[in-house]
Amino acid sequence: MDILEVIKERRSVRSFNGELLTPEMESSLNAAIANTYNPFGGKVTIRLKAFDKKAGYKPSTYGMIKGATNFFMLGIGADEASALSAGFCFEQVVLKAQEMGLGTCWIAATFKGSDFDRGEVWPSGEELKIICPVGVPEKPRILEKIGRMAMGSNKRKPFGEVFFTDNFKNPLAPDSHFGESLEMMRLAPSSTNSQPWRVLVDGRTVHFYYKPKSSVSVLDCGIGMCHFYLTEKFLGRKGSFFKAESAPTPPEDWKYLYSFSEE
Numbered sequence: 001m002d003i004l005e006v007i008k009e010r011r012s013v014r015s016f017n018g019e020l021l022t023p024e025m026e027s028s029l030n031a032a033i034a035n036t037y038n039p040f041g042g043k044v045t046i047r048l049k050a051f052d053k054k055a056g057y058k059p060s061t062y063g064m065i066k067g068a069t070n071f072f073m074l075g076i077g078a079d080e081a082s083a084l085s086a087g088f089c090f091e092q093v094v095l096k097a098q099e100m101g102l103g104t105c106w107i108a109a110t111f112k113g114s115d116f117d118r119g120e121v122w123p124s125g126e127e128l129k130i131i132c133p134v135g136v137p138e139k140p141r142i143l144e145k146i147g148r149m150a151m152g153s154n155k156r157k158p159f160g161e162v163f164f165t166d167n168f169k170n171p172l173a174p175d176s177h178f179g180e181s182l183e184m185m186r187l188a189p190s191s192t193n194s195q196p197w198r199v200l201v202d203g204r205t206v207h208f209y210y211k212p213k214s215s216v217s218v219l220d221c222g223i224g225m226c227h228f229y230l231t232e233k234f235l236g237r238k239g240s241f242f243k244a245e246s247a248p249t250p251p252e253d254w255k256y257l258y259s260f261s262e263e
C-alpha cells in the first residue's frame, strides 16, 4: 500500500477489540517512533504503553474510547516548534499503524491526564498533552457515529477555500504543481475537524499559515504538513522547510508558520 492510499484510508477509530498488541506489532510501532523525522527541532517524546489488567487500573477517556488497551502518550514542549514537531512526528507513527491495519485516534481533550501520567516522568519542559489509543478496530458504536456526524468528520473544506497562489484571493488549482501533496494535507485529521491550515503557493515555494481555532491548531498544522511532506517524498521530489524572513503578509486573522521550498 502506498502512502497516498494509507492517507486516504485513515479514519479516527474509537472502538477496539480489547486485545493487547502482539510483541511484533509493538516492536514495529516502536521502530516507527525511533525513526520519525523532525524538521522543526521541537521537543516531543512519544511512548507506547499497555494498560492491561497488570496496570491495576483503566485510564479514563470519559467513555469516548472503547476496548483499547494500548495507548501512545506524547510529552510535548510548550513552544510553537514543539507543537509543530509533535503533529509532524506522531502522524508518521499514526500512518504506520494504519498501514499495519491498526486503528488510532489523536486525543487532546477527552482524556484524564492524571490517569495516563501515573508513573510517567517526562523530559524537562515537556508535558503530557496528547494520548492516542492503538489496536485492532471494531465496528463503530452508535455514539461514535453520532459524534462523527456532529463534527462532520467525513468532510473537509474545499481545496480552493484553504489553498491559494500568488495572492490570498486566488484559489490554487488542484492539478497544479503542489496539488497532490496539498490534497493529502487537506485530508489530514485535526482537532474537532477544524482544519486550521492555510497555504499560499509562490512558484516552487509553499508558505504555510493557520487560522487559530484552538490551543492545538499549530499541532494540527504539523499533522497536515506531515501529509504534505510524505507525499512530496513519495513523488520523488526534494525540498526542505524553513522560516521565511519576509513571508507574504496574510489576512488579519491568519498567522504565518513555516515555508517549504523544492530544491
Ligand SMILES: Cc1cc2nc3c(=O)[nH]c(=O)nc-3n(C[C@H](O)[C@H](O)[C@H](O)COP(=O)(O)O)c2cc1C
Binding pocket: 010, 011, 012, 013, 064, 105, 106, 107, 108, 109, 110, 111, 151, 152, 153, 154, 188, 189, 190, 191, 192, 193, 216, 219, 220, 223
Ligand atoms: C490534535 C487532535 C486532537 C483530537 N482530540 C480529540 C479528542 O479529544 N477526542 C476525540 O474524540 N477526538 C479527537 N480528535 C479526532 C478528531 O475529531 C478527528 O480527527 C476529526 O473529526 C476528523 O476525523 P477523522 O480523523 O476520522 O478523519 C482529535 C484529532 C486531532 C488531530
